[in-house]
Amino acid sequence: MEFDGMEIPDDIEVTVWGSNEHRLCNVCRAECDPEPSGADGYGVRIIYVCRDHGLQSVVDPFEHLR
Numbered sequence: 051m052e053f054d055g056m057e058i059p060d061d062i063e064v065t066v067w068g069s070n071e072h073r074l075c076n077v078c079r080a081e082c083d084p085e086p087s088g089a090d091g092y093g094v095r096i097i098y099v100c101r102d103h104g105l106q107s108v109v110d111p112f113e114h115l116r
Contacts, residue, residue, distance in 0.1 A: 075103050077103045078100065082106050084097070096108070
């Protein structure tokens with residue numbers, strides 16, 4: 051599986067729990083663009099960015115494993 055140039059191994063399952071509200075802009079309610087992010091010691095995060103209003107939410111798909 052590939053996500054915007056970031057390869058995810060086939061044996062890794064990425065799951066986001068709950069509603070899809072994290073994907074919507076709080077201002078205009080448009081669907082935000084997902085972007086992978088990460089930092090040493092913090093792991094992988096998926097950030098959702100509205101094209102007009104910037105960063106809207108940050109999701110840690112591996113939180114349940116920490």
